[in-house]
Amino acid sequence: xxxxxxxxxxxxxxxxxxxxxxxxxxxxVALQVKQLLDDDIQVGVVTGGGNFWRGRTSEAIDRVKADQxxxxxxxxxCIYVSEIFRSVGMKTAILTPFACGSFTKLFSKDxxxxxxxxxMVVFFAGGTGHPYxxxxxxxxxxxxxxxxxxxxxAKSIDGVYDSDPKMNPAAQKYDExxxxxxxxxxxxxxxxxxxxxxxxxKMPMWVFGLNEADSIVNTVRGKFSGxxxxx
Numbered sequence: 001x002x003x004x005x006x007x008x009x010x011x012x013x014x015x016x017x018x019x020x021x022x023x024x025x026x027x028x029v030a031l032q033v034k035q036l037l038d039d040d041i042q043v044g045v046v047t048g049g050g051n052f053w054r055g056r057t058s059e060a061i062d063r064v065k066a067d068q069x070x071x072x073x074x075x076x077x078c079i080y081v082s083e084i085f086r087s088v089g090m091k092t093a094i095l096t097p098f099a100c101g102s103f104t105k106l107f108s109k110d111x112x113x114x115x116x117x118x119x120m121v122v123f124f125a126g127g128t129g130h131p132y133x134x135x136x137x138x139x140x141x142x143x144x145x146x147x148x149x150x151x152x153x154a155k156s157i158d159g160v161y162d163s164d165p166k167m168n169p170a171a172q173k174y175d176e177x178x179x180x181x182x183x184x185x186x187x188x189x190x191x192x193x194x195x196x197x198x199x200x201x202k203m204p205m206w207v208f209g210l211n212e213a214d215s216i217v218n219t220v221r222g223k224f225s226g227x228x229x230x231x
Contacts, residue, residue, distance in 0.1 A: 001041060001149045001150065001220060002040075002041065002042060002149060003041070003042040003043075003044070003116065003146065003147065003148045003149055004036070004041060004042070004043055004044070004148055004149060004150055004151075004152055004220065005043075005044040005045075005046065005124075005139060005142060005143040005146070005148040005150075005151050005152070006033070006043060006044065006045050006046070006151075006152045006154060006216065007045075007046045007047075007048070007135075007139045007151060007152065007153045007154060008029065008045065008046070008047045008048065008077075008081070008154050008210065009047075009048045009050060009153075009154065009155050009156060009210070010047060010048035010049050010050030010051035010052065010073070010074075010077060011048070011050045011051060011155075011156045012025070012154055012155060012156045012210040012211070013025060013026060013047065013048075013051050013077060013081065014051040015211075018051075019051050019052070020051060020052075021051070021077075021080055023084065025210075025211075026080070026081055026084045027084055027087075027088065029081070029084075029154075029210070029216065030081075030084050030085045030087070030088045030090070031088055032214060032215075032216040032217045033045075033085065033090070033121060033216065034085075034088055034089065034090055035217050036216070036217065036220055037090060037119060037121070039220075041220065042116045042119075043121050043122075044112070044116075044121070044122045044123075044124060044142065044143075044146060044148065045078070045081065045121060045122070045123045045124070046074075046123075046124045046125075046135065046138060046139040046142060047074050047077035047078055047081060047123075047125070047135075048074065048077070048135045049070045049071075049072075049073030049074045049076075049077060049135065051073075051077070052073040052076065052077070053066075053069050053070050053073040063131065063132070064131040067131035067132065067133075068131065070127070070135075071098075071126045071127050071129070072126075074125050074126060074127060074135060075094075075096060075100060075103070075104065075125040075126055077125070078094050078104075078123040078124075078125035079094065079103065079125075081123070082094055082121075082123050085121055090120075090121055091118070091119065091120040091121070092120055092121045092122075092123060093105065093115045093120050093121075093122050093123065094123040094125055095107040095108075095111065095112060095115075095122060095123065095124055095125070096124075096125045096126035096129070097126050097127070097128060097129030097130075098126055098129045100126075104125060104126075107124065107142075109145050109146060112124075112145075112146050113146065116146070122146075124138065124139075124142045126138075128141055133193065134190075134191050134193070134194065136190035136191045136193075136194035137190075137191065137193045137194040137197065139151060139190075139194070140190065140194045140197045140198050140201075140203060141197065143203050144197065144201045144203055148203070150203075150204050150205070150206060151198075151203060151204070151205045151206070152205075152206050152208070152216065152219060152220075153189070153190070153205055153206065153207045153208070154208060154209075154210035154215070154216065155207060155208070155209060155210060156209070156210065156211065157209055158173070158208060158209030158212060158225065158226055159173045159174065159175075159207050159208060159209070159225075159226040159227035160173065160174050160177060160182075160187055160189050160207050160226075160227040160229070161173050161174070162174070162187075173227065174227045175227060175228070176227065176228045176229075176230060177189075177227060177228070177229055177230070178229070178230050178231070179195060179198055179199045179205075179229055179230065179231050180199065182195055182229060183195050183196065183199065189205065189207060189227075189229060190205070198229075198231065199231060202231040203231060204228070204229060204230055204231050205228075205229040206219055206224065206226060206227070206228050206229070207226045207227045207228075207229065208224065208225065208226030208227075209226065212225070
């Protein structure tokens with residue numbers, strides 16, 4: 001495994017606070033990613049925005065504008081997480097599909113590859129840059145574009161279940177599923193657009209709980225306890 005794309009949900013970044021940032025949680029992620037860089041694994045990162053914005057929350061807000069707010073939430077998250085990564089000794093770059101002044105650089109595959117080759121962690125913020133596409137679709141798109149080996153989906157729950165474990169204590173966790181099974185059962189590991197894009201481009205996804213100790217490092221090193229989505 002040479003290049004991974006790590007998706008951090010906004011809710012996971014918030015920790016027990018449920019909103020905003022939990023610095024201890026983010027620092028823990030940073031220290032794990034640093035171990036991966038030390039193992040010569042290239043790491044890209046996408047963050048969700050759910051710790052700030054959960055989509056269209058009012059009929060008074062146009063859907064396009066609501067999605068734009070969500071894109072900007074991911075930019076804020078990436079700037080914050082990037083700075084915590086830098087504080088533990090890593091070099092980072094943030095790429096967006098739209099101009100953000102001097103805050104970020106415009107995304108291109110060539111630019112991303114240049115940063116990867118310099119040993120930098122590359123943050124892909126702003127989703128696809130278009131409304132009606134979720135961060136899920138953005139992460140699969142970027143993973144396909146930069147030819148990542150796998151997407152690591154770090155969530156607030158520890159895998160994929162047959163029903164919501166928060167609502168159903170008897171919910172069963174899957175160890176492995178095909179992307180076809182995910183689509184057929186509408187399991188919503190990622191949204192349907194992202195699932196189909198992953199299937200068409202044979203992009204595997206591994207789902208695991210961010211809050212478990214050393215979960216990112218353990219996942220990459222083969223000590224995996226989540227759910228593997230195969231293609």
